[in-house]
Amino acid sequence: MNKENNIKAMKEWIVTYFDEIVEPKIANLEKMIGRGFVEEALTLALCYIDAIANFDRPKRGDRKTTFINTLYDYSDFRDSFSKVSRIFIVRKGRNPSEKDTKSGTSLSNCEKIKEVLLKKYGRNNNHSQEMDKDGVIQHLKQELNTCDWSNLETNLDKFSYAAVLYERCRSAGVHEMGFEADLINGKTLFEQNDKGEDVYYSGDLLCFSKEIILKTLKNIHKNLRKKCLDDAKWPCEIVK
Numbered sequence: 001m002n003k004e005n006n007i008k009a010m011k012e013w014i015v016t017y018f019d020e021i022v023e024p025k026i027a028n029l030e031k032m033i034g035r036g037f038v039e040e041a042l043t044l045a046l047c048y049i050d051a052i053a054n055f056d057r058p059k060r061g062d063r064k065t066t067f068i069n070t071l072y073d074y075s076d077f078r079d080s081f082s083k084v085s086r087i088f089i090v091r092k093g094r095n096p097s098e099k100d101t102k103s104g105t106s107l108s109n110c111e112k113i114k115e116v117l118l119k120k121y122g123r124n125n126n127h128s129q130e131m132d133k134d135g136v137i138q139h140l141k142q143e144l145n146t147c148d149w150s151n152l153e154t155n156l157d158k159f160s161y162a163a164v165l166y167e168r169c170r171s172a173g174v175h176e177m178g179f180e181a182d183l184i185n186g187k188t189l190f191e192q193n194d195k196g197e198d199v200y201y202s203g204d205l206l207c208f209s210k211e212i213i214l215k216t217l218k219n220i221h222k223n224l225r226k227k228c229l230d231d232a233k234w235p236c237e238i239v240k
Contacts, residue, residue, distance in 0.1 A: 007232045014234070018225040022052060026217060033210065038190050042210055043173030045217045050170060052224060057236035064158070064166050070239050071162040074223040075216045080199050081162040082132040086117045087125050087204050088159045092167075096151070105158045108148035116143045125201035133157055161199060164206050169213075180205060 025048060032041035050063060053070040071081045094104035095111065107113065120139065121129050131139065133156040140147060157163065168180040179188045189207040193200045198212035224235055231238060 010232045011229055014225070014228045014232075017055065018221065018228070022048070022221055026221060029214065029217075038210060039173065039178060039188060042179070042190065042213050043170070045213050046165065046170035047174065049217055049220055052220060053235050053239045055236055056234045064163065066239055067166045067170070068157055068160060068162040070220060070224070071165070071216065073239070074220045074227070076219045076223070077212065077216060079132075080212075081160060081165070082157075083127065083130045083161050084133060084136050084156055084159050085125075085161060085164055085206055086114075086121055086130065087201075088164050088206070089117065090114055092159065105155065106151075107155050107159070108151035109144065112144060112147075113140060116140060125204060125206075127161075127197075127200055127206070133160070161206060165208055165213075168206070169208065
């Protein structure tokens, strides 16, 4: 009976958290956007995703990895967020032997990978051409004689669109007072492009529309709430 009571109490707490704490905050974001505070609202939206996924986590852990996994598993947009950005590898990728890894992310055979992807995609960034981790690794195996494939399996997701959203939007919004801007016109782009796409490149800038950011948060709220209730666990026990 105690176990049943504990599960019942846990589910009540979960409902309180998702319905009475999180849901009103999400509703306020659209009000902010309606008043012209778009970047501030979207920054909060991404912080809310981070906070939901890490709620009640006893140790800080790797918040970026948790954010990426949350988008993959609970946003309903895995196909978009799991793609690997070539330009992000160019900008952030570092060979494991390099001393200056603080300004980048370790990636085996990094320079060779840059060459292979440049040959495949060309210099113009096109989101419709880019592949997820499995697709990139499969292509690299056709082009490279040798590589530390386990390193790529571990690290390629750190160059995914989800990782870009975390670093250049969520973290930049918090620590640099704004999302990364388009260097051509100095503007941050939150609208869909002319084709009505929510994720796209403007030059070297990977852009995410306000619509997909808000929808991602709402989907994560809905899907993770259900998973937490089904398992009677907090998000931090589910998302790794």
